[in-house]
Amino acid sequence: MLLFLLVLTFSLSEVWSIAFEPYNLRTQSLYEPLGIDAKIPLLSWRLQSSKIIRDTSQVAYQIRAAHHEKDLDINPLWNSGKISSDSTMIAWGGPMLRSRERILWQVRLWDNDGKTSGWSEIASFEMGLLDVHDWDPAVWIENKDYATGNTSLPYFVKRFRISSAVSSARLWIIGLGQFVATVNGQAVTNSVLNPGYFDWNKTIEYSTYNVTATLKDGDNVLGVALGKGIYRAEKPLGGRYYKFLTTPHPMKLIAQLQLNYTNGSYQYIVSDSSWLTTVTGPLLESSWYGGEEYDARKELLGWDTPTYNHSTWKMADISSIPNPNAIYRARESPAIQSVEEIIAISVTDQGNGTYIFDFGVNHAGWPKISMRGARGTTVTMRPAELLNSNGTINQVTEGTPIYDRYTFSGKGIETYVPTFRYHGFRYLQVENLTYVPQVNDFKSYTLRINNDVTGTFNSSIEILNSIHRIVNRAVQSNMFSVFTDCPHREKLGWLEETHLVFPAIERFFDVQAHGRSVVRRIAEAQLSNGMVPTTAPEYPIFSGAFRDEPNWGNSIILLPLYLYQSYGERALLEEFYSNMVSWVDYLTSKAENNIVSYGLGDWYAIDQSTPVGVTGTYGYWLSANGLAKIANALNKTDDAQKYSDLASQISSAFHRTYFNGTAHTYATGSQAADVFALEMGAVPITEQQNVIQHLINDIRQRRNHTSAGEVSLPSWFRMLSFYGHDDVIYDFLSRTDSPSYGYAIIHGATSLTEDWDGPAPARGQSLSSQNHFMFGAVDEWLMRSLAGIQQAANSIDYRVLNIKPAIVGNISHVEVTYRTTRGWIETQWNRVGAAFTLKAILPYGSIANVYVPGTNATSDYGTLIQIRTREAVTVFKIGSGSYTFKSIIGVNTKRN
Numbered sequence: 001m002l003l004f005l006l007v008l009t010f011s012l013s014e015v016w017s018i019a020f021e022p023y024n025l026r027t028q029s030l031y032e033p034l035g036i037d038a039k040i041p042l043l044s045w046r047l048q049s050s051k052i053i054r055d056t057s058q059v060a061y062q063i064r065a066a067h068h069e070k071d072l073d074i075n076p077l078w079n080s081g082k083i084s085s086d087s088t089m090i091a092w093g094g095p096m097l098r099s100r101e102r103i104l105w106q107v108r109l110w111d112n113d114g115k116t117s118g119w120s121e122i123a124s125f126e127m128g129l130l131d132v133h134d135w136d137p138a139v140w141i142e143n144k145d146y147a148t149g150n151t152s153l154p155y156f157v158k159r160f161r162i163s164s165a166v167s168s169a170r171l172w173i174i175g176l177g178q179f180v181a182t183v184n185g186q187a188v189t190n191s192v193l194n195p196g197y198f199d200w201n202k203t204i205e206y207s208t209y210n211v212t213a214t215l216k217d218g219d220n221v222l223g224v225a226l227g228k229g230i231y232r233a234e235k236p237l238g239g240r241y242y243k244f245l246t247t248p249h250p251m252k253l254i255a256q257l258q259l260n261y262t263n264g265s266y267q268y269i270v271s272d273s274s275w276l277t278t279v280t281g282p283l284l285e286s287s288w289y290g291g292e293e294y295d296a297r298k299e300l301l302g303w304d305t306p307t308y309n310h311s312t313w314k315m316a317d318i319s320s321i322p323n324p325n326a327i328y329r330a331r332e333s334p335a336i337q338s339v340e341e342i343i344a345i346s347v348t349d350q351g352n353g354t355y356i357f358d359f360g361v362n363h364a365g366w367p368k369i370s371m372r373g374a375r376g377t378t379v380t381m382r383p384a385e386l387l388n389s390n391g392t393i394n395q396v397t398e399g400t401p402i403y404d405r406y407t408f409s410g411k412g413i414e415t416y417v418p419t420f421r422y423h424g425f426r427y428l429q430v431e432n433l434t435y436v437p438q439v440n441d442f443k444s445y446t447l448r449i450n451n452d453v454t455g456t457f458n459s460s461i462e463i464l465n466s467i468h469r470i471v472n473r474a475v476q477s478n479m480f481s482v483f484t485d486c487p488h489r490e491k492l493g494w495l496e497e498t499h500l501v502f503p504a505i506e507r508f509f510d511v512q513a514h515g516r517s518v519v520r521r522i523a524e525a526q527l528s529n530g531m532v533p534t535t536a537p538e539y540p541i542f543s544g545a546f547r548d549e550p551n552w553g554n555s556i557i558l559l560p561l562y563l564y565q566s567y568g569e570r571a572l573l574e575e576f577y578s579n580m581v582s583w584v585d586y587l588t589s590k591a592e593n594n595i596v597s598y599g600l601g602d603w604y605a606i607d608q609s610t611p612v613g614v615t616g617t618y619g620y621w622l623s624a625n626g627l628a629k630i631a632n633a634l635n636k637t638d639d640a641q642k643y644s645d646l647a648s649q650i651s652s653a654f655h656r657t658y659f660n661g662t663a664h665t666y667a668t669g670s671q672a673a674d675v676f677a678l679e680m681g682a683v684p685i686t687e688q689q690n691v692i693q694h695l696i697n698d699i700r701q702r703r704n705h706t707s708a709g710e711v712s713l714p715s716w717f718r719m720l721s722f723y724g725h726d727d728v729i730y731d732f733l734s735r736t737d738s739p740s741y742g743y744a745i746i747h748g749a750t751s752l753t754e755d756w757d758g759p760a761p762a763r764g765q766s767l768s769s770q771n772h773f774m775f776g777a778v779d780e781w782l783m784r785s786l787a788g789i790q791q792a793a794n795s796i797d798y799r800v801l802n803i804k805p806a807i808v809g810n811i812s813h814v815e816v817t818y819r820t821t822r823g824w825i826e827t828q829w830n831r832v833g834a835a836f837t838l839k840a841i842l843p844y845g846s847i848a849n850v851y852v853p854g855t856n857a858t859s860d861y862g863t864l865i866q867i868r869t870r871e872a873v874t875v876f877k878i879g880s881g882s883y884t885f886k887s888i889i890g891v892n893t894k895r896n
């Protein structure tokens with residue numbers, strides 16, 4: 001018997017001693033989401049261990065799901081059984097899901113040695129309201145007494161009583177333009193600026209909150225305050241700045257609170273005419289662009305608590321549905337939250353009660369201000385990116401005037417935090433203070449969609465680190481419900497930046513769920529003729545090329561494609577395939593002999609000579625080529641061939657139309673034209689090196705500067721790197737004269753700027769936005785080329801990589817981390833004299849070819865594939881694990 005137990009114990013330990021465990025379980029790429037409406041949600045996980053074991057991978061999984069924890073083992077709602085797969089994202093395979101249904105689920109894994117993990121920790125998700133009638137009998141309500149300039153914004157309350165123990169409670173709510181909801185004075189969420197952007201004629205986005213902990217026995221109050229957001233775009237008070245105007249829409253809400261009692265019964269509290277409302281509160285203005293107006297003398301202290309006397313409030317007015325044809329849809333992306341507190345670094349006295357607070361960095365968010373003043377005294381707060389020569393703020397780059405105004409109640413220290421707007425700013429000018437403030441009286445909070453940070457970069461060259469920092473800051477400053485172009489003047493979802501810079505963004509942030517939501521906004525904006533407008537949602541309707549542009553509209557294809565390549569998001573390709581076909585059909589209808597000759601050109605280019613037909617045709621090719629890849633991924637063989645042929649025809653037409661055989665260049669000889677031709681495959685093999693040399697010659701003649709604009713810059717990085725000229729890129733990035741990233745940095749830029757010169761125009765141009773991420777493609781090069789982390793051709797979800805660092809210039813050290821859906825990838829390389837060391841860590845389930853530059857290459861592990869003597873590169877093949885490679889390199893080693 002003892003022998004049997006010993007053998008059994010040994011056998012079980014062998015079975016269970018797997019190298020990794022599943023963790024970080026998510027549904028629809030979100031943690032423990034409430035109120036999702038994907039009828040077949042995606043379940044995903046990552047693998048973890050204290051030390052990554054070499055050459056190990058997941059080969060199978062098993063998922064089980066139930067309504068209750070006790071049923072997971074004995075009576076699951078769904079048990080997938082053991083499924084052979086290395087995928088870490090699986091579509092729900094259980095029964096059809098219903099509104100409000102809560103699902104618990106777990107996963108366990110098998111590795112390539114046949115060992116099994118334990119069951120993961122339990123994750124959960126809840127379904128939202130899948131049918132519009134699930135909202136019944138809730139109705140839309142408003143306060144028709146609201147009058148701009150004469151009343152406050154509306155406040156609503158619903159009193160209710162609880163006389164039995166509550167097991168759980170959920171609030172589903174929509175507030176237009178924006179809302180803040182509380183229960184008994186406690187916010188139902190730490191997210192802000194709800195809801196996000198959407199076209200309320202097509203989609204109305206709702207939010208779901210767990211409010212169980214906010215309830216108490218006896219009397220309770222559900223409170224909702226409404227703001228304008230971008231929904232009510234009317235002329236703001238006080239002559240404030242606005243981007244556009246529309247017919248003012250009434251602010252309104254619809255809500256449903258479900259109380260589930262421990263005795264099995266439940267109760268609904270819904271929005272109807274029994275709610276109470278007032279427009280006598282302190283918030284007098286909440287312009288999305290221009291700022292807020294707050295009069296603390298009118299504060300309704302405790303208005304959302306049971307002890308408040310609501311006797312003077314009126315009954316709510318029943319309102320109309322914003323659009324009867326609109327679909328109610330759950331929020332798909334993470335919420336907007338405060339992700340960083342910034343303390344002012346200095347305060348400057350400008351005289352006459354005016355003080356300038358410097359927060360040290362240009363960012364998007366809102367200030368938290370602690371002040372004192374006599375009752376009725378009003379202070380004005382003006383945000384700005386720049387200062388005038390006399391030290392006062394300069395709002396020329398962001399729209400003017402933008403300001404918040406606060407009137408004191410006179411009750412000691414008063415703290416003000418805005419509610420329904422955000423600004424892009426570094427400086428805050430505070431006017432009419434009657435005392436000398438302290439620097440720590442003013443703080444600011446960075447706001448953005450709370451996407452996980454998934455990448456880091458550091459090098460021995462400070463200018464490269466600074467470039468990464470300003471790009472990262474600009475990306476964060478525009479990471480709201482859509483990717484905006486700037487956090488002040490426009491706040492619109494201009495689409496070209498979304499796809500042009502996406503390969504850089506996804507290396508430093510997890511934007512899977514966020515990107516999914518953005519794709520939906522793009523599809524909703526598409527016109528019936530297939531045209532995709534330049535902004536989504538399309539709030540102001542522009543005209544001409546500012547509405548219809550090939551390199552803006554092709555985001556309907558490129559963003560889903562990039563999400564598929566990076567995260568394995570195949571469902572998006574299926575859902576929006578017809579939209580993509582319509583877009584390519586639209587471009588085809590605009591083309592003449594496969595040349596598209598309209599658009600905005602290479603926006604903000606140094607060299608303005610590139611013909612519009614060059615950029616337009618490139619956008620057409622990107623769309624056709626991208627659609628061919630998508631059709632192939634969906635096994636649409638005929639379509640894949642059709643669009644591949646179309647892409648080839650476009651590139652051939654481009655060559656015929658624009659090639660200059662004498663000068664070995666295209667069109668006007670601009671850098672943009674050359675890199676487009678190379679990327680499109682338009683350049684014959686016999687001319688490729690000639691065209692590359694023409695490109696390099698132009699860069700050298702410009703003292704190592706690019707002449708690229710927004711559209712061509714990503715191709716500029718990709719093509720120079722592809723053809724082995726990362727040294728040319730590094731020479732540009734090292735520049736600190738105009739035009740360059742470095743020039744903007746040495747002149748004070750703390751976020752990426754709209755124009756190459758940033759705060760100090762040097763080429764006769766006027767000041768532009770100081771917080772734009774459109775030139776952010778450099779961040780992709782830093783990780784993909786300099787650090788060497790590349791996804792191999794035809795690989796999806798980072799299953800197969802090439803680790804191929806570029807050793808250029810005087811760089812002695814580069815270190816990056818990058819979290820894919822499979823786990824963390826790390827590379828670190830150092831060189832001391834001729835001695836080169838490369839360290840690499842691969843997550844479970846990934847393999848890589850490692851290209852070690854130099855000669856006499858060695859590895860502590862890994863399979864030697866080949867030695868390329870002419871190129872001075874040795875290639876090793878590795879699986880999961882940590883590895884070290886060493887070699888001897890020359891002083892000017894270039895990657896080939």
